[in-house]
Amino acid sequence: MKISLQFRNNFILTLVIIFLFISSVDAQVQVGYELCSRKNQLSLNLNSVSDYPGDISIDAVYYFLDLEIxxxxxxxxxxxxGTYRIxxxxxxxxxxxxxxxxxxxxxIFESLPLNFLHSNDKLKIFFNSPFSKGDIASLTVYYNGVPDPTGYGSFTFGTNEGExxxxxxxxxxxxxxxxxxxxTPGDKADSSEVWLTTEAHNYNLSGVSNGDLYYIRYNNNGTRTFMWRNSYPIAPYLISIAxxxxxxxxxxxxxxxNNLMPVKNYIYPQHLQELIPQLDxxxxxxxxxxxxxxxxxxxxEKYGHVEFGILAGMEHQTISSMGAWYDGIIAHELVHQWFGDKLTCADWNNIWLNEGFATYGEALWQEFSYGDIYYRNFIDRIMVDAKRATGTIYVHDVSSVENIFNPFRTYAKGGVVLHMLRGIVGNQVFFDILHAYANDPRFAYKTVVTSDFQQICDSVSGMNLDYFFSQWIYGENYPKYNVDWSFKNTQGVNYEIDLTITQPVNSNPQFFTMPIEIQIKTDLVDTLMKFFNNSQLQIFNFTLPGKPxxxxxxxxxxxxKEVHGNIFDLPVSFRLEQNYPNPFNPATTIIFELGRVSNVTITVYDxxxxxxxxxxxxxxxxxxxxTTFDATGLASGLYICNINAVPEDTGFEAFSDSKPMLYIK
Incomplete structure (x- = not known):
């Protein structure tokens, strides 16, 4: 395609408008999960893991970490x-x-040393006599070394401007x-305590951890010990230090x-003043x-943030570790305090109960703060990513960190599932579900699996939502609707409409069952109708006043979803819509309308x-x-989407149009 000078001028004008839109809208809609999930791109050593329950003969009761840095x-x-129940x-x-x-x-156990074997990342401890079920064993492990980070950088000796x-x-x-x-996330200790001893001779170092800072001890050797106590159940991965x-x-x-809770923010000194508006x-x-x-x-106890050296966020209990500070990621990590910390996925197979909820929590903040258009924009963006998901949201293979924390499946599609659930049950019932789930005494401060959440959904809504969870959590892909319809005048102004919806065969489920809303415009009325689509090929018949x-x-x-087929009555214009989202990273959706059966070419140019x-x-x-344009592997910059549509009916001229698209990594 040759790009005309006129198009280039229009393109520049459109680009200016795009940047104005970014400053007024998209700057606030930056998606927190994009950085939360980016942890897997920043990992230092992605060791393989497994669906791992730990030693099933013990149950953790209490951890006390006395650490010197x-x-x-x-x-x-x-x-x-560690205190363990047998x-x-x-x-x-x-x-x-x-x-x-x-x-x-x-x-050391009961003041006496024990024999142990330390190999293959396991510390096996041998006791002098057998335990009975229900016995409590409290022992102390003394150790030292320089941790070898795995995962996302599990322990890092780093620096900040030389400190x-x-x-x-x-x-x-x-x-x-x-x-x-x-x-393992499935075994929460009832409480924990962390003491951090830091050097003070050459550095003014503070030690930060979970819960309350109840004492700072000044030691004779010039060090300080920061004593933190957490009185709530906590999973090991949520215990942190900084x-x-x-x-x-x-x-x-x-x-x-009459009650105040401290919100404490531990920030690198050079960043504090510029971050105060976001912290507020x-x-x-x-x-x-x-x-x-x-x-x-x-x-x-508290909530707060502590700055660290990873361009990501992590929902450590009562103290989120932060390397970025825009609205989305602040909201994401805060929502995790309910969904992730209070209610923790019992295994990594069900990680969407953490990350999908936190991602959708970002959407709710957008809706509350800036209105429905921002919520819709957020959902549009994560739907683009959700369509790139492969496999089931329930993670069958937890053999790698990347697979557990897949941004398209665990975060984006997990968040979209909650959006779709809201559409099915309605606003009030949906929020009743979230409140009931977060506060049910069977689950609060414990671990959960998807069936626990589904049980709440069924109970609160009064619906049987098994079809929904079966296909969206344990199934894969999404529906691709082919729509065809016709109408005829029956009497006076009334028209009978036959609407046919078909779905191609999917892997699992074979087809998707969903309530679908259909908006039908006639020359007399604008009607919104709801149908329950529960067949691979389904015909709906109804009568409306006015010609459709x-x-x-x-x-x-x-x-x-995707929708294809005869959606508009004839005649209808040809049109290429602006892609969304725009700017995008790395994929964007392109929607176009055809007024006649046409031979269509859509091409992307730089x-x-x-x-x-x-x-x-x-x-x-x-x-x-x-259609979708995925720019993975391409350079950031401006791209042009061009459509050429040649109708088979020679009475209509060929249609051509172009739209600019902005790819920002």
Whole structure:
């Protein structure tokens, strides 16, 4: 295609409009999950993992981490006391997960040393006599070493402008890299405590962890010990530490008429002033989400943020670790305090219960803060990513970190599932479901699986939603509707309409069952109708006043889908819509309308007119169609989408149009 000078001028004008739109809209709609899930791109060592329950003969009750951080040279010295309830009678040994890279000095039980075997990232401990079921065993492991980070960088000795910055991010199986524990999300300790001893001779280092800072001890050797206590159940991967020369920004959240909760922000000093406007959004977010889900789960202790050296966010319990600060990621990590920390997925197969909920929580903040158009824009964006998901949302293969935290499946599609559920049950019931789920005593401060959430959905809605969860959580892909319709005048102004919806054969399920809204415009009325589509080929018959003009399937975009076929009545114009989202990364949706059966070519060029890719080259019937452009592997920049449609009916001229698209990595 040759790009005319006139088109280039129009293109420049359109680009200016795009950038104005970004500054007024998209800057606020930046998707937090894009950085939350980007942790898997930043990982230092993505070791394989498995669907791992830990030692099933013990149940963690309490962890006390007494840690000393040494600088120059780097060294971690630890004494970790674990209290465990014995769940299998007659055992005289059990194991903890602990990296073989670390050196164990001794294991002490009832003031006596025990024999142990430390290999293959397991610390097997031998006792002098067998336990009975229900016995409590409390032991202390003394160790030292320099942790070898796995996962997303489970333990990092880093720097910030020349000052030490030590931090952890243990999800999913990195806790064992730096402290001995039963490293599985399915076994929460009832409480925990962390003491952090930091050097003070040459550095003014603060130690940050979960819960309340109840004491700072000034030691005779010039070090300081920061004593943190958490009184809530906690999974090992949510226990965290961060050490640096932080500046502290204190806030207070009034969670009831007479009660305040501290909100503590530990920020690299050079960033504090510029981040205060973003940090100040935390209080209204706490108000908003507490109104939806019930009071912030850890209100008796604190919430806060601690800055670390990863361009991501991590929902450590009561203290989110942050490397970015836009609205989406602040909201995402806060929502995790309910869905992830209060209610924790029992295994990584069900990780969508953490990440899908936090992603959808971002959408809710957009809707509350900026209105429905921002919510819809957010949903449009994550739907583009959700269509790139492969496999089921339920993660069958948890053998790699990338697979567990797949951004398209776990985050985007998981969030879209909640959007679709809201469309089925209605707004009030949907929010009743979220509140009931977050506060059900069977699940609160415990671990959950998808069937627990489904049980709440069925109970609160009064519906049997098995079809919904079966296909969207345990099935794969999304529906691709082919629509055909015809009408005839029956009497007076009334017209009988036959609407046919078909779906191609899918892998699992064979076809999708969903309630579908259809908007039908006649020359007399505009009607929204709902049909329950539960067959691969289904015909709906109904009568409306007025001659039908157009039909729109799912006008409010409540379903993750594609729609093809005869959607508009004849005659209808040809049209190429602006792609969405725009700007995009890495994929965007292109929608076009055909007034007649046509031979269609859709081609993408770069700004200089070089051919990049042909997206469509086939005969299509009249109606509304869509395709996707995935720019993965291409350079950021301006691209042009061009359509050429040649109608088979020679009475109509060929249609051609172009739209600019902006790809920003």
């Amino acid at each position: 040494k600088i120059s040279p780097n060294l971690l010295i630890g004494a970790v006391t 769940v299998q009678s007659g055992i005289n040994s059990f194991y903890l997960d602990f990296s073989s890279n670390m050196s164990v000095d001794s294991v 030490p910055s030590i931090y952890t991010l243990s999800q999913p199986f990195g806790a064992k890299d730096w402290w001995p524990c039963k490293d 050490v640096s020369d932080y500046a502290l920004y204190d806030q207070f959240w009034n969670y009831s008429s 959004k935390t209080i209204p977010m706490l108000d908003f989400y507490s109104g939806l889900f019930g009071i912030y789960p850890f209100y008796k 003009q157009s039909i729109i399937v799912d006008p409010d975009n409540k379903i993750l 700004a200089l007119g070089k051919h990049i890719r042909t997206l469509v080259n086939e005969k299509l019937r009249e109606g509304r169609h869509e």
